[in-house]
Amino acid sequence: MVHFSPLAFTLKPRHSWVQLAGHTAEGSFTAGDGGRLLKRYCECEQQCLEQLMKDVLRPYVPGYYGVLQKDEQDFNIMDDLLTDFDMPSIMDCKMGSRTCLEEELIKAKECQRLRRDMYEKMISVDPAAPTEEERAQQGVLKPRYMRWRETLSSTATLGFRIEGIKKGDGSCNTSFKKTKQREQVVKAFEDFVDGNVQILKSYLKRLEELRSVLEKSDFFRTHEVVGSSLLFVHDASGKASVWMIDFGKTVPLPPSMTLDHRTPWVEGNREDGYLWGMDNLIDIFGSMLPR
Ligand code: ATP
Ligand code: MG
Ligand code: MG
Numbered sequence: 061m062v063h064f065s066p067l068a069f070t071l072k073p074r075h076s077w078v079q080l081a082g083h084t085a086e087g088s089f090t091a092g093d094g095g096r097l098l099k100r101y102c103e104c105e106q107q108c109l110e111q112l113m114k115d116v117l118r119p120y121v122p123g124y125y126g127v128l129q130k131d132e133q134d135f136n137i138m139d140d141l142l143t144d145f146d147m148p149s150i151m152d153c154k155m156g157s158r159t160c161l162e163e164e165l166i167k168a169k170e171c172q173r174l175r176r177d178m179y180e181k182m183i184s185v186d187p188a189a190p191t192e193e194e195r196a197q198q199g200v201l202k203p204r205y206m207r208w209r210e211t212l213s214s215t216a217t218l219g220f221r222i223e224g225i226k227k228g229d230g231s232c233n234t235s236f237k238k239t240k241q242r243e244q245v246v247k248a249f250e251d252f253v254d255g256n257v258q259i260l261k262s263y264l265k266r267l268e269e270l271r272s273v274l275e276k277s278d279f280f281r282t283h284e285v286v287g288s289s290l291l292f293v294h295d296a297s298g299k300a301s302v303w304m305i306d307f308g309k310t311v312p313l314p315p316s317m318t319l320d321h322r323t324p325w326v327e328g329n330r331e332d333g334y335l336w337g338m339d340n341l342i343d344i345f346g347s348m349l350p351r
Pocket of ligand 1: 088097122138139140141142150152287289291305306307308
């Protein structure tokens with residue numbers, strides 16, 4: 061039998077996945093030793109992963125093993141979640157009702173410059189999007205543009221959006237930027253699980269477990285969690301699981317402040333809609349099971 065090194069085997073599909081996802085710079089990920097993965101260093105992510113290793117959420121995030129320097133670049137070392145799967149199907153769902161941090165919005169607000177480029181992008185996607193005033197000015201403010209972009213996908217309406225799906229057969233789809241309606245999301249999920257009810261049930265069970273642990277987690281209560289994803293992985297053997305990944309924009313709250321992750325966001329309350337998105341995700345998976 062030909063022996064595939066698990067890393068060489070898993071890294072290849074993921075690498076194309078990462079590139080196709082579009083947001084991730086080439087070279088952000090590289091193979092580590094023994095089923096581990098190196099992700100380009102980000103201090104914020106390091107802090108989160110360190111704390112998560114001591115939190116009740118630990119079984120739901122990749123194991124974290126510190127920092128490694130390689131070719132003058134620092135990396136966070138973590139478990140490769142795909143190693144125990146054979147030709148896995150993978151889905152990345154970005155959680156939350158907004159994808160920019162409050163501090164990013166505040167920064168964008170300080171700059172009162174009207175952005176013509178953003179106005180142009182806006183009308184190229186939806187000519188009806190600008191207000192009268194914006195139309196007259198032929199420009200939009202950056203925070204307004206950032207928020208508008210989130211209304212294109214299901215981020216603003218369901219509290220999560222699909223970033224990409226790569227199936228075991230190699231097919232890959234990352235064009236979900238305008239997947240907004242619940243029916244479109246259901247279709248994408250159905251295609252992802254190929255109608256396999258057992259896999260659907262396993263995902264649902266894991267999501268329900270994760271939700272109840274999130275509700276008890278000290279880490280979760282005390283962090284604004286933005287731009288973080290749930291990574292869904294299954295393979296033909298029927299094994300299926302979900303993990304939380306990507307803590308590059310997960311930031312601690314000021315002392316004594318906590319979030320419930322369900323209250324709608326208004327500026328200043330830091331709410332991220334993560335659990336609201338989780339409720340919707342669970343509801344959708346549940347509705348897909350045969351009655
Ligand atoms: P962005 O912020 O644009 O979403 P990023 O550079 O922060 O990207 P991640 O979102 O952490 O990168 O990861 C990108 C992709 O890499 C994920 O969608 C997933 O397919 C894969 N990936 C990330 N972490 C792991 C892991 N621990 N095990 C397996 N695959 C992973
Ligand atoms: Mg990500
Ligand atoms: Mg990220």
